Amino acid sequence: MEGAAGPGGPGVPGLPGLPGVPGALAILLLLVVLVLLLTAALRRAAPRGALAAPTDGPRANGHARQGESRKAKPAARARREKQQQQHNFTHQLLVATLKGHSSPVTCLDFSSNGKYLASCSEDRTVRLWSTRDLVGREHRCLRANVGLDHAELVRLSPDSRAFIVWLSNAETIRVYKMTKKDDGSFTFTASSDFPKKHKAPVINIGIAETGKFIMTASSDTTILIWSPKGEVLASINTNQMNNAYATVSPCGRFVASCGFTPDVKVWEVCFGKNGEFREVTRAFELKGHTAGVLSFAFSNDSRRMATVSKDGTWKFWDTDVEYKKQQEPYLLLTARCTVAEPHLIALSPDGRAAAVAGGADIAVYNTRRGEEEERLRGAHGPRVARLAFDTSGRYLVSCGDRALRVFHNATGHRAVVEEMEAMLRKATSKATRERLEQQVCGARKALAAIYGRKKEKSKSSSSTAREPNGFPADTSANSSLLLEFQDENSNQSSLSDVYQLKVDSSPNSSPSPQQSESMSPAHTSDFRTDDSQPPTLGQETLEEPSLPSSEVADEPPTLTKEEPVPLETQVTEEEEDSSAPPLKRFCADQNSVCHTASES
Numbered sequence: 121m122e123g124a125a126g127p128g129g130p131g132v133p134g135l136p137g138l139p140g141v142p143g144a145l146a147i148l149l150l151l152v153v154l155v156l157l158l159t160a161a162l163r164r165a166a167p168r169g170a171l172a173a174p175t176d177g178p179r180a181n182g183h184a185r186q187g188e189s190r191k192a193k194p195a196a197r198a199r200r201e202k203q204q205q206q207h208n209f210t211h212q213l214l215v216a217t218l219k220g221h222s223s224p225v226t227c228l229d230f231s232s233n234g235k236y237l238a239s240c241s242e243d244r245t246v247r248l249w250s251t252r253d254l255v256g257r258e259h260r261c262l263r264a265n266v267g268l269d270h271a272e273l274v275r276l277s278p279d280s281r282a283f284i285v286w287l288s289n290a291e292t293i294r295v296y297k298m299t300k301k302d303d304g305s306f307t308f309t310a311s312s313d314f315p316k317k318h319k320a321p322v323i324n325i326g327i328a329e330t331g332k333f334i335m336t337a338s339s340d341t342t343i344l345i346w347s348p349k350g351e352v353l354a355s356i357n358t359n360q361m362n363n364a365y366a367t368v369s370p371c372g373r374f375v376a377s378c379g380f381t382p383d384v385k386v387w388e389v390c391f392g393k394n395g396e397f398r399e400v401t402r403a404f405e406l407k408g409h410t411a412g413v414l415s416f417a418f419s420n421d422s423r424r425m426a427t428v429s430k431d432g433t434w435k436f437w438d439t440d441v442e443y444k445k446q447q448e449p450y451l452l453l454t455a456r457c458t459v460a461e462p463h464l465i466a467l468s469p470d471g472r473a474a475a476v477a478g479g480a481d482i483a484v485y486n487t488r489r490g491e492e493e494e495r496l497r498g499a500h501g502p503r504v505a506r507l508a509f510d511t512s513g514r515y516l517v518s519c520g521d522r523a524l525r526v527f528h529n530a531t532g533h534r535a536v537v538e539e540m541e542a543m544l545r546k547a548t549s550k551a552t553r554e555r556l557e558q559q560v561c562g563a564r565k566a567l568a569a570i571y572g573r574k575k576e577k578s579k580s581s582s583s584t585a586r587e588p589n590g591f592p593a594d595t596s597a598n599s600s601l602l603l604e605f606q607d608e609n610s611n612q613s614s615l616s617d618v619y620q621l622k623v624d625s626s627p628n629s630s631p632s633p634q635q636s637e638s639m640s641p642a643h644t645s646d647f648r649t650d651d652s653q654p655p656t657l658g659q660e661t662l663e664e665p666s667l668p669s670s671e672v673a674d675e676p677p678t679l680t681k682e683e684p685v686p687l688e689t690q691v692t693e694e695e696e697d698s699s700a701p702p703l704k705r706f707c708a709d710q711n712s713v714c715h716t717a718s719e720s
Contacts, residue, residue: 209525211496213570215515218259218524220247225519227273227506231280232329234511238283239524240271246285246296246308251510254526264296264308273325284334286325292316293325293336293346314350318342323363329372332391337366343377345389345400354400358385365415370469371422374403378413384427386439404443408435408451414462420469420511425449426487428465428476432457436474436487455490459483466507466516472535475516477504482518484531488538493531500525514566528570536563 209217223242230237230251237249248262271285282297293314299307320340327334333353334346343356343366358366360379368375369386376386384406390398406416411430418425423440436453459478466475467487475484480503484494500520507518509529516527537560544556 209499211499211527212572213494213496213528213530215526215528216254216256216259218249218261218526219522220259220261220263221245221522223270224521225505225524226271228508228517228519228524229275229283230508230510230517231276232278232511233280236276236280237510237517237524238274238276239519240266240274240285241522242270244268244270246271246274246283248283248298249524251515254515262298262306262308266294267310273322275325275327277327278329278331284325284327286322286336287313291318291322293334293350312350314346317344317352324366326366326368326375328368328389329370330391332372332395333389333397335366335368335375337363337377339363341379343375345375345397347397353397354389356387356400360385364412367416367418369418369422370420374422375400376416376418378416378427380412382409382411382413382429382431383407384413384416384425404439404441404447404449406435406437406439406449408454409433415465417465417467417474419467419471424452424467424471424487426465426467426474428457428462432462434462434465434474434476434485436471436490453487453490455485457483458492458495464504464507466509468509468529468532469511469513470532472513472539473509473529473531475507475509477507477518479503480520482507482516484516484529486531486535488535493534496527530567530570533563533566533570536560537567 218237218239221239221241221243225239225241228237228239235251237251238246239249240246244266246264246266248264249259250261253259266285266287269287269289272288273286274283275285276283282295284293284295286292287294290313295311296308297311299309301307318336318338320338320342322336322338325334325336331348334348335343336346337343339362341358341360341363343358343363344352345354345356347353356375356377358377358379360377360381360383363377363379365379366375366377374386374388376384378384386403386405387400388403389400392398406413406425406427409427409429409431413427413429416425416427423438425437425439426434427437428434433454434457435451435455438450438452441447441449457476457478459476459481462476462478464477466477468474472487473484474487475482480498480500482496482499482504483492484496485492496518499518500523502520504518504520506520507516509516513532514529516529518525518527540556540560540563544553544560547553547556
C-alpha cells in the first residue's frame, strides 16, 4: 500500500479530470487562464470608463461627440434667433419704426434737404428711406449692397446723389453714386476706395456741406482732412490722449473733436477764393467740464453747441463769437444728466431741445431750463448707437438694434410755444404779433395731434401709386427725389471716375478775404437749402412742394451745396408767406428777435 503510486506519478496526488498532469502545473495553468479572463474583462470595461473620461483629446472634438454636437446646434441657433429677435418698443411719441435691416444698425444720417435718411448695418447693406413716408404705414426704402464687407458709418453728400461709407474690414472710405435708370429705379455704383492712412479704428466720418472736404477721425488723436478725390489735405493732432467723437459742423467750415480731456476743440478748415485748400487753424475751445467729454453736437446754424461729459452733466453753449478776436464761447446752461452712463447727445436744429442717450434710454431736455421733459426708456435693445434730429427739428431718430425709431420732438414744440408767448408779451408791432400768434397756434396744433387728438390721415397719402422701389410713381413726386440739385454758377473739377466735386467760385457766393477772415459762426446761418426743405418747428406744413420734372437731372452725383440765398431774398419770402420768424435766429436776447421781425 505504501508503494502505491497515484495517476499523477509517484508521491504526488493527481488531479481529477487531468490524468497524467502534475498538480502544480495544473494549478499554474488555471491561474494563467484566470489572468487572461480578468484582462479581457478590463479591456471591455475601459471604453465605458477610463477611455471616455478625457474631453480635450482629438476624439472629444470630433467623431466621439457627434451626438452632443447635433444637440448643441439647435441650442446655438435658438440663442442667435433670440439675440436677433426684434426689440419691441412702444411710446406715445413714437412715430414710426423703420424695419428692413437683418442685423444691428450702426449709423444713420439725414440729407441736407431733409428728404432722405440713410442707414447702414452689419447685414452688408445701406438703406435710403424717404422722410415723407415716416408718418405713413409703409416705410419702403432703396437698398445698396456693400458686398463682402459691411459699413460702420455712412454720410450722404450735400446734393443727395452720392454717399460715403467707412468699411469695417477694408478700413477705408468708399464712395457710392446713385443714378436713375430709364425705368425709374435707382442703381448704386461704387468707386475706388480711399487709401489707408489711419493707424487706429475710425470713430466717425463727415462731409462738409460745401462739398470741399471729407473728414475722418480715429480713436487715437488723429483727424484727417481729405479732398473729395481721396487726397489728404491736412492731418490734425488733437492732443486729447484719445478721441471720443469728432464731426463736421453743419455750416461746413469747422471740424471739432472731444476726448479724454475735459474740453472740446474746434478748428476752421480754410479755403481760398477759388476753392483751393489753404490751412486748418484753431478756432475756439469749449472749457468747463471736470472730466472727459463723450459727445457734442451743433445747432443747424453752428451758433449753439451742446456737450455731455463723464462728470454726469451736459452743457449748452453760445458759439456765436468772433473767435478771430480771441472771444470765447459763452456757457448758457449746465444741467445734470438724468440717464445712467450718458454717451451721446443730439441738438435740435433750432437749439431748443437736446437729447441725451445713456445705455438703452433717451432723455429729451429743454435747453432754456435744462429740465427733462421726455424719457424714452428701453428705446433700443442693448444700447443706443446713434441719435439725430431731422433737419426740420420735428423728429428725433435713433438706432441701436435692427430698427430705426422715429419720435416726435414734443419738447421742441413746447419750447416754441413758451418762447413765442414770451416774445408776444413784449411785441408792440401788429405784424409781429400776428406772426408770433400764427407760430404759437401751429405749435399748439402739433402738440394736440401728438398727444391723442390726431386728425385722420389723408387717404391720398396712403393710396399714392408707388414703384417697386418704394417711391412715388408720378413724375411730380419723382422730381423731388434724389437727382434734383444743380449749381449752374459753380465750376466742376474731377473727383474720380464716377463723380465730380462742384466748387462754388461765383463772385456772388465767394466771400472776400476780409469777410472770410472775420466771419464767425453767426454769419453762416444765411446758408439755406432750396424752398422744398421741410418746414421747421412752428411751421406745420404737412405737404411738401415738389419740383417740376424738368428740374430733375440724371447726371453723376456731385459733392456740392446749393446756391446760398441772399439775406434780402429770405426776408422778402418771410414777409410774403406771413409766417413766424425763422427758428434759426434763436438767441438769448428775445427783444432783438422782436426788433428784427418788426423792422421787416
